Amino acid sequence: MGLVGYTQDLNEKSYSLDDCISIALENNLDLKSTELRAGSAKVNHQQSKANLLPSINGNFNLGVNDGRSIDPFTNDFINQELTFSNMGLSLDMTVFNGFRLLNAEKQNRLNRKASELEKEAAQQDLVLNVTLAYLQVLNSKAVLDLTKVRYETTKQQLKIQEDFYENESGNPADYADILGQMANDETSILVSESNLNNARLSLLRLLNLPENIQIDAESIMIDFDKYNLSADEVYAEALQNLATFKANEMRIEAAKKGVSVAKSQFTPEISVFGGVNTNYSSAAELFSETGTSIVETGDFVTVGGQDLPVQTEQTSFSSDGISYTDQLDNNLNTVVGVSVRVPLFNGFRAKNNVTLEKIRVEESILELERTYLDIKNTIAQVHFDMEAVYNRYQSLQKQVKAYEESYRINEIRFNNGVSNFLNYVTSKNNLDNAKVNLVNAKYEYILRVKVLDYYRGNIF
Template identity: 25%
Template sequence: MKRIATVVLAGVLMMSGCSLAPTYKRPDSVTAEDWSSVQEGASQADQGLARDIPWRSFFQSPALQQVVETALANNRDLKTAALNVQKTQALYRIERSKLLPEITAAGSGEYQKDFGGNTVETYKAGLAMPSYEIDLFGRVDNLSQVALNTYLSTEEARKSVTISLIAQSANAYLQLTSDMETLTLSKESLETRRQTYELVDKSYQNGVATRQDLSQARIALESARVNTVLYTRLVQLDKNALVVILGTRNLEGIPMAANLEKSAVMDGIPVGLSSEVLLSRPDILQAEFSLKAAGANIGAARAAFYPRIALTGSLGYSSTDLGDLFSSSDAGAWGLGPSISIPIFNGGRNKALLKAAKIDQEIAVVNYEKTLQVAFKEVADALAARETLGRQLEAQGMLVQASQEAYDLSLMRYTEGVDSFLSVLDAQRSLFASQTTQIDLQRQELANRVSLYKVLGGGLEG
């Protein structure tokens, strides 16, 4: 028996560690090597990484910092992602435990009496190893690697949710601030048009203005009232959306900004000179770990074609007298026995499982490449917007200034009786439209900074 045990243990030591899984190789990049096609004038300053910028440094407004902090503490999606990580970690520990033998302790007592009145008492106590698979071909280890990479993939998914949540909460707050600023502008416009209507009404009563002028002034007044009601509703909808993102009952304690501040969000985010910075994005790492898991699953499927060897063992005591259970040297015994299972016929199930595992790996490769392409597009879009939004916002500012001057001139010419009231209305509408567009462009410019920070993988560091 000792010789058998020695041979078995020697075989385990010589053959353990064999793996049939394919060697992992990261797929070749399917995107451009750099951002030269969408970013002009890249310099050495761009060699920094957005992911190294803490979100508290990126969001320079205390109000935005509080919004992000509240979202990270209460958002339900993030909590679900964190629980999924804990779950997959536990599943990995389950698979990992199969690499070690399971030891159980048991004790029993039995009392028997035959028809002749003779009685027999038997007591047993000991340790047992029910069935320990010797992982000769790496089946158990590969399944453990599948669980490990699934866990790591889920952890990267949590990080991706975190980054998205930070950007989502910031953009929701910027949208609310933008609509609140537009609502204030609408109220000011409503008051201005009310005063204009009263002025035209007095002129009409004095026989200076026409009835058409009065009707046009009324149309302008009611249009301003409609805009005020519209943005009142939009502000409330923005608040409702922000409450859901923050995971709170209401916005109590969240400071409301009166207008968009350019300094609220860091400008000049470094994007790096090479597109390889995308390889550290959580969603791409998630896809890569899924690809590794698929490769390990192939190893497990291949191992199913080979024999499985298991060991069972026991060590314990047995006695007819409970008091002598552990004291008698003759009461102790141990046993060790190997067993082997060889696949002979299973209707092609193992071949089908191996084929399915290989197809899963091909799907994982395609998903990895697609994720990389989407990531590159997101960064390219954000860079393209950054190149134009600044110039567009500057031009819009000049348009607002020109519209204000045109409105002031038209109103002066009307009050002096030089021009018709229609020119005042046109100038008034143009001014309001240019001002609302300017506010929205300011929001877009800030939101683009947030988007670029997100798509470059920033936000994991507080």
């Protein structure tokens, strides 16, 4: 009779709990998402601080115009190809707007701190989840080892009964019953292997690793001293140490600043502005006097019956283009001013925004209260279960010792033909089940202690 069992590659690296926690903190996707949100909150805070600074902008234009247009240099109409250019520098700064920018900076600073605390809380949750998943793997592996030992014991008994059966001595039904027990033990091994595989997959998902891993059972120190702290004492420490409480408190403060930001929409906004501008035109020319000459005007005067042409003195000019840099210097102009914006009516937008922000404050307070209540109830339940499983573990230890003695006696009696198979297998199953229950109780106790330590802030 053969059995395909769980195998382990001896060359695989064995991971301790600390190794798994380090890998999870580096690879876990949910934690990465939380870190990205914290990064966004940091950028938002930096931008809100930058919003307090003046806004400075520059502009530059260069183009060609053909046809009738206005000369930007003389403001006269011209009908020719024109190359134009202008540039400027402007400044705008808010002087007062009901402290909206200041309160927005404070709000974003609080949101940034809250995001950092939420990141810390996510790390704490991840460490706890990895620890629990790691312990579940150890628990499943311990149960699998017990089922394998049970299988080997049944296999040895089968060999004894097989000899009796072949020699036509003993009860033939005992041999058939042993075969059935072997099949039952094989099924138990397969179920235990499946449970171990599922536990490993749960751990791998937290670590974000594609391959299977082996874990180091010796890295877990098991202490079965009775837990000394009460549920109220654990909760009191949780209030001081859990980042999730501090994060929710920061969210409340940030929401209150949001109300102040919304109220600033009722106040006037005062800002100052200034600018420097200049321009260039290819049609711009500089005229220089080159001399004078006498020219006829085309008019005539009659003197003594004789028409004489009218002449005048005309000044001659020569034109030269004005250089680009000279035009920029000559056309330079500046502007400064103050702008006041007074909100008179905006469709009750400001009033409704203030109301919405006040609702967000109430929502944040309710979320904190819900967190208080949920964690307090969770700690109470875990503490109660921890005490119950501790007492159960003590009872199971006594039960295992009793069943070990019962099994020892019944095995001797059965092998010597004094007892029947039913008594033997009942004693064997009682012992095997008691050992499995003891292992489960052991890890259930450790799991609950780890959860309580997490709430106390001692998970790292």
